Amino acid sequence: MLDDLDRRILRLWQTEPEMTPADLAAALDLPAARVARRIERLRETGVLRSVSTVIDWAALGYGVEVSLRIQLDKTAPGAFEAFMAAARKVPEVTQMQTFLGRVDLRLTVIARDMTHWQGIYRDRILVLPHIAEIEALMHVATVKTDQTLPI
Template sequence: MLSDLDRRILRRWQADADLSPSDLAAALDLPAATVSRRIERLRETGVLRGLRGVIDWAALGYSVEVSLRIQLDKTVPGAFDALMAEARKVPEVTEMQTFLGRVDLRLTVIARDMTHWQSLYRDRILTLPHLAEIEALMHVATVKTDQTLPI
């Protein structure tokens, strides 16, 4: 699926995502037009889904991060969709993941401090529909966060 050139482009871009396509071409000693065409093809085929800015929430004053493991009341038809729709309305929910198994859903929630977290938990999280069980795991440290793969 990927050519050697595509792999070179992706490896270099993973190593330095701040490179513009023209800088990427220069770093790979390739014509800018070639790299631009390859990038466009990688987007069209869905290999590249877009570029993102990575925000350091702590730098913006959000010092609390909590991972919520949620079990739904599965006796209620549509419980899953209803809960996810309401959770999407909470701006402090930065990530939602679904699972098969004991845990149905995991939410990542950020807060400015413990007072803010307590308010979010009481007023927004515990009011989500169809909760059967919820476990809050307080984030202590990030040991590894890396989405690069050997290509």
């Protein structure tokens, strides 16, 4: 699926994501049009899904991050769909993941401080439909966020 040039482009872009396609071409000593065509092919095949900006929520005043492990009442028809639709409407939910096993979903929620968190939890989270059990894990430190892979 990937050839050596694709791997070189991806390795370089993982380590320096701010590079433009022209910067990549210069660093790889290749014509810009060739690199642009490769990037387009990587997008078309789904290898590159998007180029994104990572926001440091703490720098914007959101100093509290909580991971919620949620079990749903799966006896209710449409419980997953109803829960996920409602949870998507909570602006402080930054991530939602589904799982197989004891935990059905995990939400990442951000808040400015503990008072703000308590309001979000009481007024927006606990009212979400079909929750059977919920466990809140307060984020203490990020140990690793590197999403680069050896290509």
